[in-house]
Amino acid sequence: MEELKQLQVELQHKKDHAVRQAEEMRQINGNTVFGGAFALTEFRYEEIKQATDDFDDSKKIGQGGCGSVYKGFLRHTTVAIKKFNSEGTTGEKEYNDEVETLRRMRHPNLVTLIGVCREAKVLVFEFMPNGSLEDCLQCKHQTKPLSWQMRIRISADICTGLIFLHSNKPKGIAHGDLKPDNVLLDTSFVCKLADFGISRFLNLTNTTVTPYHLTNQIKGTMGYMDPGYTTSGELTAQSDVYSFGVVLMRLLTGRNPLGLPIEVEAALRNDTLQEIIDTSAGYWPPQYTKELARLALRCCRYDRKERPDLAKEVWGVLEAMMNCPGDKCQPPMLFICPMSQEIMRDPHIAADGFTYEGDTIKDWLQSGHTMSPMTYLTFTHHELIPNNALRFAIQEWQMQSFCPIADF
Structure with missing residues (x-):
């Protein structure tokens, strides 16, 4: 105990000492967080050029209206590198708008902006191994294919973001x-909203009740655009609610977004859903x-005042679906390894605080990875601690449910 106290x-x-040094470096480099x-x-x-092999096409993982996205290896880290189109003032404005939006926010359901290269109009993001929701829907x-349980969880993640x-x-x-192309999925299929090039801050004036741009x-x-926005030019939070409703229908049906609300409404009316x-x-x-169909149609109502509130109404519906007990053989998410997505046999706690299947996290470390697959931060050490309490809980659950591991 005395040795531990001295070590502490x-x-x-x-x-x-490290905190003082960091503060001094921030002051010197002008990297202090302002506002x-x-x-x-x-x-x-x-x-950036070296990380992408000079923007080689083999590194390209996405293409959009304002630029291309490449997979790169930068400073010993796998990242996504978004290069905006060089020509025109539109690309310049969208680049600056996305930087200003993302540098002010951090949230588990928003893609993390790591850095920039203003010289080349480049943004560097965390890499999302499972691609976009659109990729997953099209397999x-x-x-x-995404299971219906996972689709509900993804819906809840989008709602939270x-x-x-x-x-x-x-x-x-x-x-x-908002559309499946702009919803990215990490190793554990946690979704993060991306592509904020046309995002806008919403203003409230003396003559309006709803903030808008x-x-x-x-x-x-x-297919995803709010009809009210296209006719009036007023972008509001309810415009995102409309798009979210269409995304819900895509998750439910897998069909083309054009005309999908009409198709779903007819199916409900004719009892052919x-x-x-x-x-x-x-x-x-x-x-x-x-x-879900009724909720999605409410989100897509033409009058934005009739659309549901995401925090007060929508989230509660999705949360209830996630927490509703299903098949007795459905394992709790706590028992699932965030990397392999399988029930853990030998859970171990890593330095990032997350619990992984022992062999899976050992292979990750032995292959040369120095960063956490969950937090994308460098491991402070590579020691693993057996999570015996969780292992016993998994074994007890398996005995009670009579479901062998091989069934999953």
Whole structure:
């Protein structure tokens, strides 16, 4: 105990010294956080070119209206590098707008902006191994279809991210282009909203009740755009709610977004909803499909005042679906390894505080990875601690449910 106390004192001294050094470096480099904005790493253009093999097409993982996204290896870390189109003032404005939006926010359901290269109009993001929600819905790269349980969880993640954006202070933010292409999935299929190039801060005037952004340059994606926004030019939080409703329908049916609200409404009215449900997600509980369809249609009502509040109404419905007990053989998420997505046999706690299957995290470390697959921060050490309490809980659950591990 005396040795541990002495070690604790020494570590506290080292921590205090490191904090002082960090503060001094921030003052010297001008990287202090001002006005709630997070400091960003400034990368040199040569670093970016080297990380992407000079923007080689083989490194390209995405293409959008304002630029391309490349997978790169930068400073010993796998990242996503978004390069904006070099020509025109529109690209310049969207680049600056996305930087200003993301450098002020951090949230588990928003993609993390790591740094920038202003010389080349480049943004560096955390890399999302499972690609976009659109990729998963189309089963690109021969991936397995998303289960209906996972689709509900993804819906809840999107809802949470939008609530955070809309409740931003002092001004709420409208994403403006919510669609499956702009929803990215990490190793554990936790979704993060991305592509904030046309996002806007919402203003409230003396003559309005709803904060909005007025523009005569309508931007977005057909099928997901709020009809009220396209006719009036007023972008509001409710515009995102409309897009969210269409995304819900995509998750439910897997069908093309154009005309989808009309198709779903007709199916509900004619009691033929089960005929258009995406069966690749497994057997949807009928009560869930109808509830999700009705919720999605409410989000897509033409009058924005009739659309539900995400925080007060929508989130509660999705949370209830996630927490509702299903098949007795459905394992709690706590028992699932965040990397392998399988029930853990030998859970171990890593330095990042997360619990992984022992062999999986050992292979990760032995292959040369120095960063956490969950937090993308460097491990402080590579020691693993057996999580015996969780292992016993998993074994007890398996005995009670009579479901062997091989069944999953």
